[in-house]
Amino acid sequence: xxxxxxxxxxxxxxxxxxxxxxxxxxxxxxxxIAPGQQVLAIIAEKGKRRMGELRWGLIxxxxxxxxxxxxxxNARAESLQEKPSFQKLLxxxxxxxxxxxxxxxxxxxxxxxxxxxxxxxxxxxxFAGLFDTWVQPDGQKVHTCTIITTTPNDVVAPIHPRxxxxxxxxxxxxxxxxxxxxxxxxxxxxxxxxxEWMQAYPVSKAVGNVKNDHLDCIRxxxxxxxx
Numbered sequence: 575x576x577x578x579x580x581x582x583x584x585x586x587x588x589x590x591x592x593x594x595x596x597x598x599x600x601x602x603x604x605x606x607i608a609p610g611q612q613v614l615a616i617i618a619e620k621g622k623r624r625m626g627e628l629r630w631g632l633i634x635x636x637x638x639x640x641x642x643x644x645x646x647x648n649a650r651a652e653s654l655q656e657k658p659s660f661q662k663l664l665x666x667x668x669x670x671x672x673x674x675x676x677x678x679x680x681x682x683x684x685x686x687x688x689x690x691x692x693x694x695x696x697x698x699x700x701f702a703g704l705f706d707t708w709v710q711p712d713g714q715k716v717h718t719c720t721i722i723t724t725t726p727n728d729v730v731a732p733i734h735p736r737x738x739x740x741x742x743x744x745x746x747x748x749x750x751x752x753x754x755x756x757x758x759x760x761x762x763x764x765x766x767x768x769x770e771w772m773q774a775y776p777v778s779k780a781v782g783n784v785k786n787d788h789l790d791c792i793r794x795x796x797x798x799x800x801x
Contacts, residue, residue, distance in 0.1 A: 575647070575648045575723055575736050576647075576648055576676055576678075576701070576721050576723055576736070576737070576738035576779065577608070577609060577647065577648075577677075578606060578607060578608055578676065578677040579607050579675065579676040579677065579701075580604060580605050580606065580607065580673065580674055580675045580677075580690075580791070580792060581603070581614065581672055581673050581674055581698070582600045582603040582604065582605060582609065582674060582756055582792065583603075583674055583689060583698050585601045585651075586689075588672060588698070589724060591698055592616055592623065592625070592659040592670075592672055592674075592698075592700070592757075593623055593659060594602060594616060594624070594625040595625070595628040596625065598790050599614070601765055602615075604783055604787060605786075605787050605789060605791040605792055606677075606784060606786055606787040606788075606791045607630070607673075608630075608784040609630050609631050609644055609647040609663075609684065610629065610630060610631055610644065610701065611629070611784075612613075612627040612628070612629055612630075613627065613628060613671055613697065613719065614627060614629045614671070615628045615669045615670065615671050615672075615703060615719055616627075616669060616670045616672065616700075616750065617626070617668075617669045618622045618626070618747075618750035618752065619749065619752075620654055620687055621751075623750065626717075627670070627717075628705055628717050628718055628719040629716060629717065629718045629719070630647060630718070630719060630720075630721075631644050631645075631646060631647045631719075631720070632646040632647075632649070632705070632706060632718050632719060632720035633646075633706065633716060633718045634659050634706050634708065635706050635707060635708055635709070636659070637708055637739045640708065640710075640716070641713075643666045644715070646720050647720060647721065647744050648720060648721055648722070648723045648736075648738075649704060649720045649721070649722050649723070649788075650722075650723055650724075650736075651702075651722050651724045651739055651761070651765075652724075652766035654722070654761070654764075655725055655741075655757060655761065660704065662706065663704040663705070664760060665755060666752055666759065667704045667705050667706055667752075667759075668684075668702070668703070668704060668705075668749050668750060669704065669705045669719060669750070670700035670702065670741065670746055670750060670753070671699065671700065671701040671703045671719065671721060672698055672699075672701075672779060673698065673699060673700075673701055674692060674693075674697070674698040674699070675690050675691060675692035675792070676690075676691055676692075676737075677689065677690055677691070677777070677781055678691060678730065678733045678734040678737075679733075679734070679782075680732070680776075681736070682797070683719065684797070686779075686782075687776055687779075687797065688776070688777050688778070688779060688781045688782065689721060689733050689774045689775065689776055689777065690775055690776075690794075691729065691730060691733070691737075691772060691773075691774045692772065692773060692774075692795065693771055693772060693773075694771060694772060694773045695771075696767055697724060698748050699740045699741070699743075699767075700740065700741050700743075701721045701722070701738045701739060701740060701741075702722045702738075702739040702740075702741050702749060702763065702764060703720060703721050703722060704719065704722065704779070705717065705718065705719040705720075706718060706719075710781070718757055721738050721739075722738070722739045722764055723736045723737060723738050723739065724737060724738075724739050724764055724765060724766055725737070725766055725790070726766060727766040727767060727768065727769035727772065728765075728769040729768055729769045729772040729773065729774055730769075730772075730774070733774060737766060737767070739763075739765070739767075740767040741766045742763070745763045747795070748760075749763060775794045776794065776795050776796075776797055777791060777792060777793065777794065778790060778791065778793065778795055
């Protein structure tokens with residue numbers, strides 16, 4: 575699964591990398607993004623990209639309440655087309671979620687050790703996501719999303735049995751195109767990111783507390799510091 579990630583790039587770099595305007599967004603660097611929080615996401619309408627906020631944890635439009643939100647922070651790539659609710663979203667409600675690293679917890683003799691996983695060149699990337707809109711009993715709309723996961727590559731495998739789908743940059747526009755309906759081609763994008771482009775290192779166990787959202791969360795630690 576993917577349960578935490580970061581987005582700490584400068585806003586001008588974000589705008590350039592993802593081809594979006596950010597003037598109307600309140601942007602701040604996020605060192606420990608967690609389920610239930612608002613996350614930046616990008617959708618496309620008539621070929622134009624638009625960035626806004628979605629709540630992480632999918633609540634499908636047909637849900638009776640918001641309890642499913644924390645159950646559906648992730649969606650397995652392998653079963654998207656087997657579940658009617660996800661199949662519909664795969665057709666019309668695809669999004670990308672900008673990030674520059676994610677955290678997973680590795681089993682060690684000393685207990686669970688958080689690891690930060692990122693590109694070797696430290697450049698941002700896009701998670702493949704799905705979104706939906708749920709209407710509360712009072713009529714207020716809640717826009718939510720889920721991050722798609724797949725099997726791990728060789729960097730992530732020793733840490734966790736799943737990893738988020740990181741789209742190739744050249745696939746992002748196709749993924750965002752609502753008119754594109756070739757599900758077989760879309761499914762082919764939901765594969766592990768190339769291991770040779772990634773790295774992982776241990777970070778402080780303070781990451782486990784969602785209240786900690788600061789630079790120290792991404793600082794590399796030696797394992798004896800965590801014992």
